[in-house]
Amino acid sequence: MSDLAIEVRDLTKKFNLPGRHQTFTAVDHINFSVKRGEVFGFLGANGAGKSTTIRMLCGLLQPTSGTATVGGFDINTQTELLKKNIGYMSQRFSLYDDLTVEQNIRFYGGIYGLHNHRLQERMEWVLAMADLKGREKSLTRTLSGGWKQRLALGCAILHEPQIVFLDEPTGGVDPISRRNFWELINDLSSQGITVLVTTHFLDEAEYCNDIILINAGRLIANGSPVELKTEYITNPILEVRPAANIVEAMEVVRTQPWALETSVFGTGLHVMVADAKEGERAIRLVLGAQGIGVEHIERISPSLEDVFLYLLEKDTANAA
Ligand SMILES: Nc1ncnc2c1ncn2[C@@H]1O[C@H](COP(=O)(O)OP(=O)(O)O)[C@@H](O)[C@H]1O
Ligand SMILES: [Mg+2]
Structure with missing residues (x-):
């Protein structure tokens, strides 16, 4: 087995601009690789192309050209297998506000084919991880940002994927929750899980083993924090x-x-x-x-x- 969890080659996404015979390049021939078990930071301003890249790597959006493998699966030809084997937490958290905490966990458990004893076991795990014990019956809408964020993470990794994509998980939550969340990310990594996390908070890059920085769809830096600090300046x-x-x-x-x-x-x-x-x-x-x-x-x-x-x-x- 390769020690790379993700390998990206010349990945490109162009969008058609409505009403015009032009395309807009959101992701421009990017190359990078992610090692197994590392926390990989994907940095860039709003609109840089982070979510578009993640959606391609999760098999949710077809690349215009280029390719990638994620956990050994080809994002162009093995999207169904790929989706079963990864966790994805989207920028909007995708929780149902009108469902209770427990109902959200059951809903996502259903999507991942978890039932009975196994679902119960994973439910307990999420409630403990997210510090939500005793709030099973609370409506999700009533939770604070930090709790919602941890619940969304739990729902994204109910099926224990080995590779997890987190798209701006710390957006819109307070600084303490941000810090706690990075501790959860570290816990996952220490269990051997590969975490690719996007953020526009530049200071969060310090928590990552390796980083890429993108600007207007182009990759402009790649390396560990120490490498970036010593090589580029x-x-x-x-x-x-x-x-x-x-x-x-x-x-x-x-x-x-x-x-x-x-x-x-x-x-x-x-x-x-x-x-x-x-x-x-x-x-x-x-x-x-x-x-x-x-x-x-x-x-x-x-x-x-x-x-x-x-x-x-x-x-x-x-x-x-
Ligand atoms: N479906 C789409 N159609 C047209 N343009 C899009 C679409 N999705 C994203 N874009 C554009 O692609 C660029 C990159 O977007 P995105 O990947 O969401 O950036 P980020 O996640 O880094 O903020 C933005 O300019 C955005 O407006
Ligand atoms: Mg985004």
């Missing part, structure tokens, strides 16, 4: 805490020709420069001249967000 990054108004400081710094990239992170700025010493001197000079001043400045290693923002900006500039 070679220029120094300075963290600058201005003594006064950060918004003004941002405006001043980012128009300087030596500031290759400037972004706001919390109460500081991250400024990419060609040379750390020269950069520091220039920043002190220009912020001093504007009466803003510098409270603290130091060279830092880039965060994943630095890498992503840099790559996204570069790709968008290249495409224009």
Whole structure:
């Protein structure tokens, strides 16, 4: 058996634009592979092509060209087998609001062909995993976002698939639920289950073993967090805490020709420069001249967000 859970080759999806003799390329010849048992992060802004890719990998949408295998099944020719062997949690969670917790679990259990003892066993498992014991009879509509999210995960993996696709599972839930949810994802992975998860929260990439970043349907980066941080950015990054108004400081710094990239992170700025010493001197000079001043400045290693923002900006500039 291959140690790859998913292999994607030249996968492309074009949509016909209604009323026009044109197509729109939502996914543009992407290639990547996912190892068994890893948490694989699929990052990109809204509209980048994440859901379209996932739907093709789950056998729900026919590719325009290219191919992929998921758990050894070909997404073009073995969609029925494929669907039985994976779990998929869609962006909208697809729970029935008017059903109770238990009814939703039974409904999905039915879809996956679970009955009697086995269904009962898996129901217990989901209720425990989602922390929903005692709420079996609650209408799903009355649950908080975090509970709904965990119930949706439970329903998606009732049949114990070895590969699970989660499409923006942390969208629209509070930060604590987000963090708890990532713990559940880690639990699955430690049981050997492969999890491919999409998100537009760049900070969530740190929880993944491997990541791809897509922009406008094109793959623009692929690697582990450490690889991404060391391979894609070679220029120094300075963290600058201005003594006064950060918004003004941002405006001043980012128009300087030596500031290759400037972004706001919390109460500081991250400024990419060609040379750390020269950069520091220039920043002190220009912020001093504007009466803003510098409270603290130091060279830092880039965060994943630095890498992503840099790559996204570069790709968008290249495409224009
Ligand atoms: N059925 C469709 N017909 C036409 N365009 C679509 C369709 N589905 C998605 N798109 C477009 O494809 C692009 C990618 O969408 P999507 O995969 O949903 O992005 P993401 O999940 O990354 O937010 C978007 O511009 C979207 O409007
Ligand atoms: Mg989406």
